[in-house]
Amino acid sequence: MTDGQGRLQLRRRPRPQPNRKLAKREARWFYFFIAPWLIGFIFFGLWPIAASFGLAFSDYDLGGWPSFVGLDNFEKMVDPVQGPVLAKAIRNTLFIALTVVPLQLALGLGLAVLLSQNVRGMPIFRTAFYLPSVVAGVASIVVWIWILGSDGLLNQGLELLGIDGPVWLRDPATVKLGVIIVMVWGGTGAMMLIFLAGLQGLPSELLDAAAVDGAGPLRRFWHVKLPLLTPQLFFNLVIGLASGLGVFTETYVISTDPGSGAPANESLTLVMYIYRQLLRNLQAGYASAVAWVFTAAVALLTALQFWSSRRWVHYEYEN
Amino acid sequence: MLLQTKPSSESTDTTASGSRRIKRSGKPRFVRRGFLYLSLIGLSFLFALPFLWQFGASFKTNAEIIQPGLNLIPESFRLDNFRRAFEEVPFDLWFYNSLFIAVLATIGATLSSAFCAYGFAVLRARGSSLWFGLALVTIFIPFEALLIPEFILFSKLGWLNTPWPLIIPWWFGGGAFNIFLMRQFFKGLPHELVDAARIDGASEVRIFWQIMLPLTIPALTVVAVFHFIYIWNDFLRPLVYLQDTTSTTLPVGLSSFVSRFRRDWSILMAGSVMALVPIIVLFAVAQRFIVRGINLSGVKR
Numbered sequence: 014m015t016d017g018q019g020r021l022q023l024r025r026r027p028r029p030q031p032n033r034k035l036a037k038r039e040a041r042w043f044y045f046f047i048a049p050w051l052i053g054f055i056f057f058g059l060w061p062i063a064a065s066f067g068l069a070f071s072d073y074d075l076g077g078w079p080s081f082v083g084l085d086n087f088e089k090m091v092d093p094v095q096g097p098v099l100a101k102a103i104r105n106t107l108f109i110a111l112t113v114v115p116l117q118l119a120l121g122l123g124l125a126v127l128l129s130q131n132v133r134g135m136p137i138f139r140t141a142f143y144l145p146s147v148v149a150g151v152a153s154i155v156v157w158i159w160i161l162g163s164d165g166l167l168n169q170g171l172e173l174l175g176i177d178g179p180v181w182l183r184d185p186a187t188v189k190l191g192v193i194i195v196m197v198w199g200g201t202g203a204m205m206l207i208f209l210a211g212l213q214g215l216p217s218e219l220l221d222a223a224a225v226d227g228a229g230p231l232r233r234f235w236h237v238k239l240p241l242l243t244p245q246l247f248f249n250l251v252i253g254l255a256s257g258l259g260v261f262t263e264t265y266v267i268s269t270d271p272g273s274g275a276p277a278n279e280s281l282t283l284v285m286y287i288y289r290q291l292l293r294n295l296q297a298g299y300a301s302a303v304a305w306v307f308t309a310a311v312a313l314l315t316a317l318q319f320w321s322s323r324r325w326v327h328y329e330y331e332n
Numbered sequence: 333m334l335l336q337t338k339p340s341s342e343s344t345d346t347t348a349s350g351s352r353r354i355k356r357s358g359k360p361r362f363v364r365r366g367f368l369y370l371s372l373i374g375l376s377f378l379f380a381l382p383f384l385w386q387f388g389a390s391f392k393t394n395a396e397i398i399q400p401g402l403n404l405i406p407e408s409f410r411l412d413n414f415r416r417a418f419e420e421v422p423f424d425l426w427f428y429n430s431l432f433i434a435v436l437a438t439i440g441a442t443l444s445s446a447f448c449a450y451g452f453a454v455l456r457a458r459g460s461s462l463w464f465g466l467a468l469v470t471i472f473i474p475f476e477a478l479l480i481p482e483f484i485l486f487s488k489l490g491w492l493n494t495p496w497p498l499i500i501p502w503w504f505g506g507g508a509f510n511i512f513l514m515r516q517f518f519k520g521l522p523h524e525l526v527d528a529a530r531i532d533g534a535s536e537v538r539i540f541w542q543i544m545l546p547l548t549i550p551a552l553t554v555v556a557v558f559h560f561i562y563i564w565n566d567f568l569r570p571l572v573y574l575q576d577t578t579s580t581t582l583p584v585g586l587s588s589f590v591s592r593f594r595r596d597w598s599i600l601m602a603g604s605v606m607a608l609v610p611i612i613v614l615f616a617v618a619q620r621f622i623v624r625g626i627n628l629s630g631v632k633r
Contacts, residue, residue, distance in 0.1 A: 039455055042536045046451025047463060049444050050511060053504025057482065058470055064481035127372055140619065141376035147615050150565035151583040152607035155590055155600050156386040166385065169400055198379065259474055262567040266587050284476050291480055292572065301480050308477035315472050
């Protein structure tokens with residue numbers, strides 16, 4: 014080994030002496046090319062972060078100048094007036110995100126498995142499942158408001174089963190369920206597409222080997238396919254959770270009074286709370302403080318996922 | 333590409349897949365396939381149902397819409413609702429604003445991310461990986477966190493109720509995720525091309541523009557398609573930056589429409605269908621790029 018290594022080093026061509034002038038020239042071009050990003054990073058990244066940090070400790074109504082108020086904004090988050098409302102917004106957001114993401118993951122994976130079985134007309138099915146993800150937004154939420162309405166499609170369907178459905182989006186008990194249905198419909202397809210790409214890139218030798226060893230379809234899925242799909246699972250989880258915690262459009266549009274969190278603040282989410290504090294109450298300082306809490310929570314959850322990924326995400330079989 | 337070719341190669345009857353078939357044969361093959369297709373058809377119908385219903389309803393009268401039953405096909409294809417949508421609200425203006433913003437933001441993000449990615453992928457400098465690491469970290473900063481100071485910045489610049497807050501930032505780097513995607517692609521191109529061009533005396537800008545950029549057109553298309561869809565559906569940013577009814581985009585306009593015409597389903601359906609059409613057309617044209625983009629995004633690493 015040592016011998017070989019020594020010879021290898023001898024055989025290697027001497028590295029071209031780095032020409033300092035050329036290297037310097039290339040470095041200048043490097044900064045020339047990344048300049049747009051760098052400028053954007055300073056003005057639309059670094060500066061806003063610093064400013065919002067300062068605002069979090071200030072009182073600012075969007076006119077004049079912000080005034081420093083210390084920890085007032087953070088105290089306000091737990092005071093008897095704002096505390097319960099903010100707590101509700103956090104609870105709602107967590108409930109929605111932590112329900113939606115597992116459902117999207119399970120359904121996305123299930124659909125991908127179905128589609129990966131050499132199905133005739135696969136592109137048509139794939140399009141049907143993926144299209145909702147492409148158009149997810151106000152235009153498709155409009156139709157869901159009708160579907161989930163008092164005489165909407167869902168309740169008509171439930172009536173066939175003898176169930177008297179609620180007015181989903183007007184009833185405090187069911188409004189979050191309604192939002193969850195819309196989000197699962199709109200987010201599953203994107204995850205499915207990523208799982209499908211993963212499933213079709215699986216090394217067939219492994220699956221065949223498992224089959225020869227007598228593993229049935231279920232065991233093959235659980236012990237061979239699923240571990241190999243953990244990179245896709247991880248990607249979908251990180252992206253899904255970050256966007257789930259940022260839920261805003263759905264909860265904003267479905268309300269009779271957009272952005273109010275009606276009924277009874279049950280559809281009030283964290284980003285909507287921030288939006289309300291900024292534009293309805295003109296409390297830019299307090300809104301920034303809450304935005305910081307939101308960002309910290311998302312960052313913490315993302316970091317936690319990356320940290321835990323070492324234990325359960327397998328990157329061995331690169332294709 | 334991969335998605336298309338793999339299934340067919342699987343269907344070739346090798347000994348391996350033959351043995352797999354033996355193992356599976358609990359129930360006859362046609363029963364299993366039957367179940368598979370039945371569940372696929374049922375599920376895809378459920379996923380497509382909101383659209384199908386929406387398209388049908390956009391031609392219906394209000395009385396026809398609230399009729400019970402699954403009437404996907406309208407009694408007649410009357411265009412009344414669409415005409416009414418244009419009369420009642422500045423629909424054409426919203427549409428124009430959306431298109432203007434989406435097109436310019438997409439051009440900016442695509443070109444700018446390619447430009448910066450070229451720097452990150454091809455050019456060497458001390459500390460370049462540090463800069464790139466910094467760019468990667470910004471992917472995970474939720475944009476909601478920056479919304480408030482950016483709102484203040486844009487209001488001081490006098491950009492509120494103009495399209496610029498939704499366009500200009502994309503011309504500066506085009507988003508870290510797009511840079512990451514384009515960098516991966518540039519890394520895959522042979523560096524010899526750059527070396528040869530340098531020896532021939534081409535400037536760096538020319539190497540980028542005339543030699544490397546044309547080779548990345550597949551990746552550029554992916555970035556452009558995804559970005560256009562993203563901007564077209566964007567809601568929170570235009571809601572905050574464009575509060576004026578005449579300067580706002582389709583999604584925000586539609587949302588005000590929803591609260592104003594609460595019971596008037598026919599006009600709501602027509603309006604929302606018109607907002608869906610461009611994105612569905614784009615999707616139909618670009619579907620293969622989207623599927624390819626999933627493989628390109630490097631999730632498989």
